Amino acid sequence: MNYFEYRDGVLHAEDLPLSAIAEQVGTPVYVYSRATLERHAQVFKAALAHLPHAHIAFAIKANPNLAVLKVMQREGFGADVVSGGELARALLAGMPGEDIVFSGVGKMPREMVQGLDAGIGQFNIESEEEGVELAAIAAARGQRAACALRVNPDVDAGTHDKISTGKAENKFGVPYDRTGEIYARLARLEGLEMRGLAVHIGSQLQSLDPLETAFTKMGDLLGQLRAAGQSVTHMDLGGGLGVPYRAGEVFPTPEEYGAMVGRVTKDWDTRLMFEPGRVITGNAGVLLTEVIRVKRSSNGPPFVVVDAAMNDLARPAMYGAWHDFDAVQPNGSRMVANIVGPICETGDTFAMGRDIDALEAGDLAVFRTAGAYGATMASSYNSRGFVAEVMVDGDQFAVVADRILPAQITDAERVPEWLL
Numbered sequence: 229m230n231y232f233e234y235r236d237g238v239l240h241a242e243d244l245p246l247s248a249i250a251e252q253v254g255t256p257v258y259v260y261s262r263a264t265l266e267r268h269a270q271v272f273k274a275a276l277a278h279l280p281h282a283h284i285a286f287a288i289k290a291n292p293n294l295a296v297l298k299v300m301q302r303e304g305f306g307a308d309v310v311s312g313g314e315l316a317r318a319l320l321a322g323m324p325g326e327d328i329v330f331s332g333v334g335k336m337p338r339e340m341v342q343g344l345d346a347g348i349g350q351f352n353i354e355s356e357e358e359g360v361e362l363a364a365i366a367a368a369r370g371q372r373a374a375c376a377l378r379v380n381p382d383v384d385a386g387t388h389d390k391i392s393t394g395k396a397e398n399k400f401g402v403p404y405d406r407t408g409e410i411y412a413r414l415a416r417l418e419g420l421e422m423r424g425l426a427v428h429i430g431s432q433l434q435s436l437d438p439l440e441t442a443f444t445k446m447g448d449l450l451g452q453l454r455a456a457g458q459s460v461t462h463m464d465l466g467g468g469l470g471v472p473y474r475a476g477e478v479f480p481t482p483e484e485y486g487a488m489v490g491r492v493t494k495d496w497d498t499r500l501m502f503e504p505g506r507v508i509t510g511n512a513g514v515l516l517t518e519v520i521r522v523k524r525s526s527n528g529p530p531f532v533v534v535d536a537a538m539n540d541l542a543r544p545a546m547y548g549a550w551h552d553f554d555a556v557q558p559n560g561s562r563m564v565a566n567i568v569g570p571i572c573e574t575g576d577t578f579a580m581g582r583d584i585d586a587l588e589a590g591d592l593a594v595f596r597t598a599g600a601y602g603a604t605m606a607s608s609y610n611s612r613g614f615v616a617e618v619m620v621d622g623d624q625f626a627v628v629a630d631r632i633l634p635a636q637i638t639d640a641e642r643v644p645e646w647l648l
């Protein structure tokens with residue numbers, strides 16, 4: 229459910245025609261809907277409301293824009309961060325330190341210090357080595373870092389290999405069979421307060437089954453830790469719920485997810501934590517683009533060359549991902565086309581042989597479901613700068629990230645004197 233709908237033949241974001249945004253801000257541009265973000269946050273909260281003290285930490289990497297984070301903060305969400313930069317964003321958005329969880333396999337000492345300075349609620353430790361390092365840093369400051377140990381449950385999430393994180397060969401978490409031993413060792417360190425376990429098996433999950441398998445395995449570990457005399461008060465169940473990228477696709481709902489979690493965790497007697505990303509922001513954003521020209525091909529469908537490219541929206545090039553593509557003002561006819569960007573790579577292809585609204589040069593179109601892992605993965609490849617981002621609220625909008633021009637990037641570069 230989202231608020232990008234046709235009215236009088238023109239695609240709107242809430243009450244605003246997308247053509248108005250293109251006119252004032254130019255293209256390509258990411259457009260987020262505040263009402264959709266809020267609705268998704270509220271649906272997720274409601275789905276977990278029956279659980280005792282659920283803590284929801286929005287996975288900032290899905291969409292780190294400060295205005296988006298502000299919406300999350302107003303909905304009472306904390307943040308799951310994976311770098312010092314994301315931690316700084318969560319604080320800028322007004323999220324209290326105690327509501328922030330710090331994940332990631334490569335936390336650097338300065339990032340650990342940054343987390344301790346901010347009084348963050350929990351470090352999710354991904355290895356024994358990291359735990360020992362954090363303990364030393366915290367102890368030297370006379371602090372105890374609250375921690376959960378991230379476990380690799382060796383469960384196949386059934387998603388794309390590049391966004392699968394819970395198989396034994398993935399870099400995330402400690403091996404399932406060694407959890408008890410590592411937890412016990414870390415719990416003895418003066419600088420750490422071990423309070424629980426964390427798990428996150430991957431992203432864009434289309435079935436609840438692998439999650440249920442993973443959570444059930446986590447429940448077994450919880451029992452083993454307690455039997456060994458360890459204290460476990462928090463269990464972090466990560467994120468991963470998928471969203472439809474193609475009209476008509478069916479995904480588990482937050483309600484079904486919440487019900488499954490309730491069933492699996494009913495005897496846990498711990499505080500539960502969640503780290504949703506994609507399911508909150510994915511369908512709350514589109515990438516608005518203009519057709520540069522339509523190019524005939526020698527032996528196949530024509531190429532619709534749009535002004536957005538793989539540097540603006542990397543998912544199709546990176547994961548072969550599908551984004552629905554719709555004209556802002558469809559004229560009623562259809563065409564089969566290859567949709568490509570201007571970048572000099574064949575990988576800069578959004579779709580091949582796709583049945584789409586008929587388009588010609590100057591027409592506007594959108595890639596849908598671009599609100600998660602969209603702008604945040606952008607690069608300036610081919611010296612294209614960074615796309616602007618806009619948030620719509622009813623019939624008004626604000627630019628929530630300026631377009632970064634190629635000249636601003638070259639301004640930060642230097643030719644050394646010895647080359648002049």
Ligand SMILES: *Cc1c(COP(=O)(O)O)cnc(C)c1O
Pocket residue numbers: 287289290308331332428430431432466467468469503504505506507
């Ligand atoms: C990426 C990530 C998430 C969010 O995943 P989604 O699929 O966007 O919900 C949550 N937790 C951790 C540790 C992550 O790395």
